[in-house]
Amino acid sequence: MRGVGRRNFLRATVVGAGATAFAGGLWQSAFAGPAQPGAGPYGPLGSVDANGLRLPQGFSSRVVARSMKKVADTGYVWHAAPDGGACFPDGDGWIYVSNSEVPLVGGASAVRFAADGTITGAYRTLNMTQINCAGGATPWGTWLSCEEYDYGCVYETDPYGKNAAKKRPALGRFKHEAAACDPVRKAVYLTEDRSDGCFYRFLPQVWGDLSAGELQVLVGSGPGKVGWEKVPQPERWITPTRDQVAGAMRFTGGEGCYYSEDVCYFTTKGDNRVWSYDAVNEVLGIAYDDDLVANGAATLKGVDNITGTSGGDLYIAEDGDDMQINLITPDGVVAPFVQVDGHPDSEITGPAFSPDGSRLYFSSQRGASGVILGTGGVTYEVSGPFRA
Template identity: 75%
Template sequence: MNRRTFLRATAVAGGTTAFAGALWQQAFAGPAQPGPGPYGPLLAADGNGVQLPAGFTSRIVARSLQRVEGTRHTWHAAPDGGACYRDGDGWIYVSNSEVPLVGGASAVRFDATGKIISAYRILNGTTLNCAGGATPWNTWLSCEEHDYGLVYETDPYGQKSAKSRPAMGRFKHEAAASDPVRKVVYLTEDQGNGCFYRFRPTTWGDLSSGTLEVLIGTGVGAVSWARVPNPEIWLTPTRDQVAGAMRFDGGEGCHYAGGVCYFTTKGDNRVWAYDAVNERLDLAYDDDLVTGGAAPLRGVDNITSAASGDLYIAEDGDNMEINLITPDDVVTPFLRILGHDKSEITGPAFSPDGTRLYFSSQRGKSGFAAGTDGYTFEVTGPFRR
């Protein structure tokens, strides 16, 4: 039995357990399939090289190694994971820098009209800061993507010093997603045989101590968790410390919404859905299970969602799209960037009011590996809410 047949069979044989989250309710219909999107087809590229549906517009808010408009702050190279935070009547967009030694993270502050009013650093002296995630207490978890990488808790408002959180493990961190109901933080690992973790802090809201656990399972279906014995100082990598730990082919983006933690794996081009209520794993998308034409979503990477329940998944390469998966299991392109063929889309995040979507092209038009030609975009329009 090949993987396509096996996954289709397990999706059908999964039973009738009640799931939480808009997308999860359609899980047994099978992973998402191509179809028309809620916003219609993509139009011709605008002046920024971005193809969008009717009613949407784009602007460039920052360029790597150039000053952010109206400020004296130089935007970082290789912009990666990002998130938005309320700031009075305005908001802040935070972005990581995936470069060695001086990676860190920066922030752009907007007023109520969307005008940029300041930009500044919130983390310095770290390396290969890839993705991360926001916490319910309004901090940014910036994740280092190397074998001994740490999670750094930073202040998007630029008032407090960043703190390393070694209790969350030393491994090739990618993304983080907070679950305020179960009071845990989920973590992905960017290894070809990596794992999916959760961190249970001793005190919710304080990540300085707690227990790191790894997902135990054999595939789609019921799963469990086991404690990682030595998350901070190890001779055996965290992913190899627990027998039965489930392996994932290159963990990438991670996002929690409505009782479900969605995460992506680039090696097999999947979007996973972990039902935190029932401790069950399923697939929201798998390009091997697409039956209605060519798979529109490839190179899965960072992921976020809108209030409507739509998932937005950025592509690493392929044809440089952000695809969405609707609550009725339709996968479809939402936007495409032209002329950035050797880049990847990173850091999708919605403004607090849901009317603006931020993201970056990490290496821009030049495709330089150092990310010195990175672009950070904003898209405004009638997003479903």
């Protein structure tokens, strides 16, 4: 995944707080409120293409994989219910990793691409886990696959398919959704998909080794200055992790998580918000809230997985609504980028850019059928003139 440049940092409002400086001293140039609908940098969406996508002019799509069908000429059968994903460099090419959000077999798979985009392989990277939802890439080149149930765990997997996956219970046993790594503070941020869930960070004893460390939970009363406290029993508990610390801040359904240059963005589906955590000043802000849209109708609802580009744009996938990926520009404009047609009972999952930023991958988890354990899941690639 590519980072958001500091000079293009998405300006985010701290609702109800004073003018606390954000990372990089950019608070002074922040716009007056959370992002608002407007004209996107690529123009309006066009008509539906041959793959069922609506895209701006100049962009094209292809289907990379379909659930329970072989990936290209690889002989590998793609998993059901594709969910969170990420891209990793692989010589002149790259790899896209995707979770499977199904019970009992769960796990994750990968597709390998050559420099010209040709699919050269596909394979399994994690087996026999439960409801693997989202996750996150690490700076040392592994994929954190998160189990989404109340005693779920994080598994560290090898996207290159060479090393066995490792269970990482020190990151807590709870209903994991997504993860994002902060190499400056040597922390892994974690979201929890519950209506009364929390936002966590894990501080490993040794950076790059997730076998031991301290799990902490965000404490505070709302947007503004916040702090962290240790979770006493992150692995084996009678009292769930979210209830072990008084003052732990609650979030209504934690979803995607994305870090770049001192800021961690995460989404909550219950209130359709994109949050921004300024890790330098420990200040929590709101970058988008559909209830705070002042100009026109909200185009982004059902907020879910999130990623970003080096140009400063955030891309947020929708769970349901009208099946779009919306982008938020550094100037605070929200606009649709892609829409999946004819999948009313699905959700968009796993947005991730190729290492050079020229291709965007994502899935329609249940496809046109809307059946999570069926053959409906579709994984797409979009190519075009993405801005740097």
